[in-house]
Amino acid sequence: MAAPDAAIRLRVLVAEDDADVRLAVVDSLRAAGHDVVAVRDGGAALEAAAATAFDLLITDVRIPKIDGLMLFRRVKEAAPGTDVILMTSFGSVADAVAALKAGARDYLTKPFDVDELIVRVAALAERRGLQRDLEAARAQLAGATETAILGESPGIRRLLDIIATVADSDAPVLVTGESGTGKELVARRIHTLSSRRSGPFVAVNCAAFPETLLEAELFGHERGAFTGAVKKRDGRFRAASGGTLLLDEAAEIPLPAQAKLLRVLQEGVVEPLGSNTAVRVDVRIVSATHRDLKRRIAEGLFREDLYYRLNAVNLHVPPLRERGGDLTLLASAFLQRFTPAGKAVPDVSLDAWRALSVYPFPGNVRELAHAIQHAVLLSHGGTIEREHLPADIAHVAAVTSAQGQPEVRPLAAVVKQAEREAILHALAVARGKRIRAAELLGISRKNLWEKLHAHGIVDSDVDDGRE
Numbered sequence: 001m002a003a004p005d006a007a008i009r010l011r012v013l014v015a016e017d018d019a020d021v022r023l024a025v026v027d028s029l030r031a032a033g034h035d036v037v038a039v040r041d042g043g044a045a046l047e048a049a050a051a052t053a054f055d056l057l058i059t060d061v062r063i064p065k066i067d068g069l070m071l072f073r074r075v076k077e078a079a080p081g082t083d084v085i086l087m088t089s090f091g092s093v094a095d096a097v098a099a100l101k102a103g104a105r106d107y108l109t110k111p112f113d114v115d116e117l118i119v120r121v122a123a124l125a126e127r128r129g130l131q132r133d134l135e136a137a138r139a140q141l142a143g144a145t146e147t148a149i150l151g152e153s154p155g156i157r158r159l160l161d162i163i164a165t166v167a168d169s170d171a172p173v174l175v176t177g178e179s180g181t182g183k184e185l186v187a188r189r190i191h192t193l194s195s196r197r198s199g200p201f202v203a204v205n206c207a208a209f210p211e212t213l214l215e216a217e218l219f220g221h222e223r224g225a226f227t228g229a230v231k232k233r234d235g236r237f238r239a240a241s242g243g244t245l246l247l248d249e250a251a252e253i254p255l256p257a258q259a260k261l262l263r264v265l266q267e268g269v270v271e272p273l274g275s276n277t278a279v280r281v282d283v284r285i286v287s288a289t290h291r292d293l294k295r296r297i298a299e300g301l302f303r304e305d306l307y308y309r310l311n312a313v314n315l316h317v318p319p320l321r322e323r324g325g326d327l328t329l330l331a332s333a334f335l336q337r338f339t340p341a342g343k344a345v346p347d348v349s350l351d352a353w354r355a356l357s358v359y360p361f362p363g364n365v366r367e368l369a370h371a372i373q374h375a376v377l378l379s380h381g382g383t384i385e386r387e388h389l390p391a392d393i394a395h396v397a398a399v400t401s402a403q404g405q406p407e408v409r410p411l412a413a414v415v416k417q418a419e420r421e422a423i424l425h426a427l428a429v430a431r432g433k434r435i436r437a438a439e440l441l442g443i444s445r446k447n448l449w450e451k452l453h454a455h456g457i458v459d460s461d462v463d464d465g466r467e
């Protein structure tokens with residue numbers, strides 16, 4: 001039994017020349033909550049169908065101008081997704097059978113009870129509702145791999161917890177963090193977990209527009225509002241209505257636009273440039289910046305009042321170098337992502353691995369992703385060696401190993417360092433699966449678990465070993 005709330009309101013076109021039947025059908029459909037357009041003949045039905053997309057056509061077979069069967073074919077041709085219910089008088093059952101074969105959902109022989117019609121329409125509505133939910137779920141699954149925030153480090157876990165807590169409120173969120181740490185990903189995740197998920201997610205890069213253009217981009221403009229404004233535009237605020245608006249690189253918003261933005265946030269309305277009518281908008285604001293906004297405020301470049309408006313919740317995304325074993329996990333994920341379909345995921349040599357773990361990644365996750373993509377391409381499906389990595393990263397490793405005479409260090413430190421590298425390497429080879437990594441290292445799972453903790457590699461309170 002399907003969930004009753006899966007049913008949706010249908011847009012129904014009723015074509016029937018008999019006024020009594022038409023009124024009875026229209027009234028009962030409207031009473032059941034559907035949107036109904038009613039016409040008397042096939043010509044008017046075709047016109048209505050050309051103007052609006054209907055979910056359901058209910059037509060009498062014998063109607064003037066274009067008969068019901070022809071209407072049915074034409075509507076199906078133009079909009080194959082439309083369901084059709086035919087109403088036939090007793091004599092035209094043969095027609096109805098032909099129509100059913102051609103794809104009509106259903107037919108009713110006159111005279112019929114309108115309740116019977118409503119039951120059938122309800123079944124269609126429920127099926128459509130389920131289909132819609134299914135499609136939404138599929139879309140979510142398809143998008144999930146690209147928008148998942150990967151990571152097991154304490155910093156990322158904390159971040160995911162806070163995201164889950166704040167997502168379903170309308171509180172403005174300010175996402176901060178270095179370049180390439182995943183701020184936009186965080187913004188998208190907030191949207192996906194919020195009740196606005198079926199609404200739009202709109203991102204505006206505030207650094208990409210000169211002053212007036214940014215205002216026009218955000219708030220919209222009338223035709224001729226400024227030089228070059230040849231067409232009227234709605235602006236991103238209205239485009240995001242019912243959903244989430246990401247103000248990316250928010251620190252770059254010029255002061256005059258900041259003043260306007262503040263007003264929009266306070267009053268919930270936008271006023272397009274060149275117009276004096278305010279339009280109400282319903283938007284959840286997420287902003288992101290890699291800059292220190294407090295410093296921008298001190299320098300007089302950012303309004304403190306706007307800062308407090310945007311920053312009801314602050315989510316800080318930690319840099320990759322503070323995320324321990326996430327590097328392994330992310331590198332494995334990117335290895336899989338960038339390996340062509342049907343090919344085996346390449347191995348990474350210890351030397352290449354060492355380079356990755358020493359390099360500071362100023363561009364964070366984005367830079368790591370590029371490095372892996374680069375290496376996958378250059379290694380042509382073979383093991384990824386140091387020289388397959390981008391020059392900056394390969395060079396770091398070269399410098400460390402080319403220092404020739406390694407400095408003399410206490411044995412314990414050397415051993416610890418070697419152990420750490422071996423563990424990271426095993427995890428990389430085992431693609432993050434700890435059971436396999438322990439096997440490769442020839443130690444027990446428990447021992448590996450202890451060592452991971454000792455090296456601060458992963459915040460692992462579970463070692464369930466699920467594959």
Ligand SMILES: Nc1ncnc2c1ncn2[C@@H]1O[C@H](COP(=O)(O)OP(=O)(O)OP(=O)(O)O)[C@@H](O)[C@H]1O
Pocket residue numbers: 146148149150151177178179180181182183184185186288290330365366369
């Ligand atoms: N935790 C993560 N898991 C998986 N992929 C990630 C993660 N963090 C970032 N990425 C990927 O790294 C790239 C950069 O992420 P994103 O664009 O969200 O960063 P950003 O902080 O907005 O960067 P910038 O400061 O340059 O605008 C994207 O391709 C994103 O999918």
Ligand SMILES: [Mg+2]
Pocket residue numbers: 183184248288
């Ligand atoms: Mg970004």
